[in-house]
Amino acid sequence: MQNYFTKINRVHNGLTRPLLGFSWRNYSVKYDNITPKINEKIGRNIFLKPNHPINIIKTLVEQHFLKSQPDFKVFDSFHPKVSTKQNFDDLLIPLDHVSRGPSDTYYYDENTVLRTHTTAHQVHLIKDGHKAFLVTGDVYRRDEIDATHYPVFHQMDGVKVFKQGDQKDSGTETLEKHVELELKKDLEGVVRAIFGADSQIRWNVEYFPFTDPSFELEVYFNDHWMEVLGCGVIRSEILKNTGYDTSEYVGYAFGIGLERLAMKVFEIPDIRLFWSQDNRFLSQFKNGEFTKFKSYSKYPACYKDISFWTPSEYNDNSFYELVRDVAGDLVETVKIVDEFKHPKTQRVSKCFRINYRSMDRSLSNEEVDQLQWVVRERVAKELMVELR
Ligand code: PHE
DSSP states (O other): OOOTTTOOOOEETTEEOOOTTOOGGGSOOOSOOOOHHHHTTTTTOGGGSTTOHHHHHHHHHHHHHHHHOTTOEEEOOOOSEEEHHHHTGGGTOOTTOGGGSTTTSOEEETTEEEOSSGGGGHHHHHHTTOSEEEEEEEEEOOOOOBTTBOSEEEEEEEEEEEETTTTTTTTOSSHHHHHHHHHHHHHHHHHHHHHOTTOOEEEEEEEETTEEEEEEEEEEETTEEEEEEEEEEEOHHHHHHTTOOTTTEEEEEEEEEHHHHHHHHHTOOOGGGGGOOOHHHHTTOOTTOOOOOOOOOOOOOEEEEEEEEEOTTOOHHHHHHHHHHHHGGGEEEEEEEEEEEOTTTOOEEEEEEEEEOOSSSOOOHHHHHHHHHHHHHHHHHHSOOEEO
């Protein structure tokens, strides 16, 4: 299946990004792309607020682990600002990997980013001597805009390091095989604790740069298979770099996306709701309970189209980001509705439909017109597109 680490050549204006021998460091791009709207989210820590749906899922997974394996340590207060070394290099993510690009990642400067996954904490925690831990936090990715994509979301990573001899009791021949079986057993347990003891689940082989073998776990839920987590056996090179003798030690690692689980379990239809300060949302949930979300009314939507000719340096994520920066949570979706290349000039024209809707109130026409006007002004100025 396609994941964040397997998407390798996204198409830009009909051109595939060069990959071989290509490094983001040589590419003339802005390494300072954290907008005020994103900045506002840092430190809100909704995942730490009791009775918040993300906190309910987090607590449940932690308690599930601690119940049978009390040696697991829980970390949830690392700042999301990390080095590119922590987020990418330590995890063997290639220098030319798309996920490193400033079109996908928020950069403070060339060497500092907002973490794109909580796996960024894996290596320093192992180096500090921790052998079993869970680490939760907010993660940031520049992405499209719809009901399930938001530039800030939450992940929980887990790691456990095993030693030669641990496999004895299980009767498994090698430590590697033992670790893989323990990983699958532990994660199946968590997923059953959330979706019910008799839930249907399946394992698929996956790819991540930092684990080998790698897997994803899917749960059959509401008539379809849903991917809930990625995991695998930590690549021995990583353990070696942290100082372990890899003939003696093998570890597992996993990463769970908390929004996806919470959206399914509580039937929350739009990912923006997690950031709502509205009591009609917040008062509906209680730690330890799986109550279904009751929609308190859907205010009318209003859409506006925008069309422009794109310059060669253009990328869609920068456009989405700009729309978010102007309209914040008042934008529900941005969809591309038309795209064509001029046969003579080869210039690419795009038309996007921006759907505006507030979750807490009705928007006036004037307000939406004003937002759209600002989007148009800024797109023309900052992305150097030619409006049509
Ligand atoms: N960091 C991966 C992601 O964000 C998930 C993962 C974590 C996979 C740990 C394997 C091991 O998709």
